[in-house]
Amino acid sequence: MSERGPNPAGSRKRPIKPLALDVRVPAQPLDYSVLIGRGVIERVGEEIRQRHGGAATVALVSDSNVAPLHGAAVRAALERSGLQVAPMTVPAGEASKSAAALLELTEQLLRAGIGRRDVVVALGGGVIGDLAGLAAALYMRGIPVVQCPTSLLAQVDASVGGKVAIDLPGAKNLLGVFHFPSVVLVDPDLLATLPEREFCAGLAEMLKHGALFSPEHFREVVEAADAIHARDFDTIARLLATSVGLKAACVGRDPWEQAEAGKGRVLLNLGHTLGHAIEVASSYQLVHGEAVALGMRAAARVAIGRGLAAPELEATIVAALARLRLPTDLDVWLTGDLGDAVERLLAHDKKRSGGQVSYVVIARLGEPSVISLHFRELMALARQGTTA
Numbered sequence: 001m002s003e004r005g006p007n008p009a010g011s012r013k014r015p016i017k018p019l020a021l022d023v024r025v026p027a028q029p030l031d032y033s034v035l036i037g038r039g040v041i042e043r044v045g046e047e048i049r050q051r052h053g054g055a056a057t058v059a060l061v062s063d064s065n066v067a068p069l070h071g072a073a074v075r076a077a078l079e080r081s082g083l084q085v086a087p088m089t090v091p092a093g094e095a096s097k098s099a100a101a102l103l104e105l106t107e108q109l110l111r112a113g114i115g116r117r118d119v120v121v122a123l124g125g126g127v128i129g130d131l132a133g134l135a136a137a138l139y140m141r142g143i144p145v146v147q148c149p150t151s152l153l154a155q156v157d158a159s160v161g162g163k164v165a166i167d168l169p170g171a172k173n174l175l176g177v178f179h180f181p182s183v184v185l186v187d188p189d190l191l192a193t194l195p196e197r198e199f200c201a202g203l204a205e206m207l208k209h210g211a212l213f214s215p216e217h218f219r220e221v222v223e224a225a226d227a228i229h230a231r232d233f234d235t236i237a238r239l240l241a242t243s244v245g246l247k248a249a250c251v252g253r254d255p256w257e258q259a260e261a262g263k264g265r266v267l268l269n270l271g272h273t274l275g276h277a278i279e280v281a282s283s284y285q286l287v288h289g290e291a292v293a294l295g296m297r298a299a300a301r302v303a304i305g306r307g308l309a310a311p312e313l314e315a316t317i318v319a320a321l322a323r324l325r326l327p328t329d330l331d332v333w334l335t336g337d338l339g340d341a342v343e344r345l346l347a348h349d350k351k352r353s354g355g356q357v358s359y360v361v362i363a364r365l366g367e368p369s370v371i372s373l374h375f376r377e378l379m380a381l382a383r384q385g386t387t388a
């Protein structure tokens with residue numbers, strides 16, 4: 001990580017504060033930077049100019065919530081660098097990660113005359129990052145994408161690592177590729193307009209990075225809860241830099257997700273196995289980060305049940321989730337009809353592996369590992385301690 005000073009050319013409209021961290025993400029030979037800092041979005045045009053001298057037009061892809069809030073400022077920043085802008089807006093929400101939306105977007109790229117040397121800018125949450133990233137990967141066999149994440153989840157997680165995908169009916173993220181961004185601009189000030197629930201959901205992924213790789217980061221996030229909820233963007237920028245650094249180091253060790261089981265990107269699935277089943281069982285009434293929060297509590301229970309972690313781990317996770325205003329009531333999702341639904345979903349997910357699950361646990365904060373167990377044992381261990 002290196003610190004960069006303010007950039008005078010980018011400070012015409014809004015002063016860029018000195019905190020702009022450059023986290024290099026190794027992805028040989030496609031290493032890229034994640035620039036993190038308040039106001040960093042102002043220099044999107046310059047960053048494109050530096051990397052893609054031949055670019056004339058930028059396809060500015062956003063969603064129907066984000067475009068009216070931030071589209072004009074980003075467009076102006078691009079135009080200041082002499083780039084033409086073709087704005088493209090898709091309906092907000094996961095439904096836009098569809099084959100139909102992907103095709104429509106690539107046709108819009110064609111109609112806008114986007115060429116091989118032009119650039120796609122993805123301005124939005126994880127949905128836009130994934131959809132626009134995949135469109136860029138496929139269009140003309142691949143043109144550059146610049147990720148400008150606007151949700152906390154996308155800033156701390158989805159925009160870093162190069163995975164882009166759409167959903168197939170009943171199969172999330174199934175149609176995708178790796179398409180590394182040429183640069184990622186993480187501007188915490190964009191979070192000012194993010195709804196509270198989405199904001200908290202992103203905190204779950206931040207906490208996850210601490211739980212996996214850094215007890216200090218975990219504690220720092222919890223201790224900063226009041227400042228975070230007050231949207232103190234200096235504090236948030238600092239925490240984002242650490243959290244992105246942790247994710248970048250993980251994906252940098254395993255850019256193509258091929259590392260030995262238990263070593264690479266698979267660790268980032270902490271809380272996701274059961275979390276995903278809970279998210280689906282809730283009919284998406286829980287947002288992804290909320291389900292991951294419950295999944296992390298379940299992972300603590302499983303680790304304790306297997307004798308891998310001390311009994312205090314669950315309480316540590318629960319206290320952290322509560323401070324961050326994330327749900328902690330796991331039992332309701334493991335018992336009764338909901339519990340049956342979660343178990344059925346897990347069974348369906350693991351059908352191809354004979355019911356075996358590769359499951360990420362932590363022995364203590366900062367000490368992840370992957371265990372293999374049957375989904376029935378997983379459910380039994382997660383249910384330990386439930387009262388029903």
Ligand SMILES: NC(=O)c1ccc[n+]([C@@H]2O[C@H](COP(=O)([O-])OP(=O)(O)OC[C@H]3O[C@@H](n4cnc5c(N)ncnc54)[C@H](O)[C@@H]3O)[C@@H](O)[C@H]2O)c1
Binds near residue numbers: 069153159162165
């Ligand atoms: N590629 C990856 O590595 C990766 C990793 C994690 C998640 N994902 C994907 O990311 C998606 C979830 O991302 P998400 O939670 O950002 O969802 P999202 O893109 O749907 O954004 C959540 C909501 O917040 C709104 N929003 C975003 N930024 C805003 C802002 N600044 N102001 C106001 N509203 C704003 C959006 O319009 C949307 O309604 C899922 O599709 C998931 O599969 C991808």
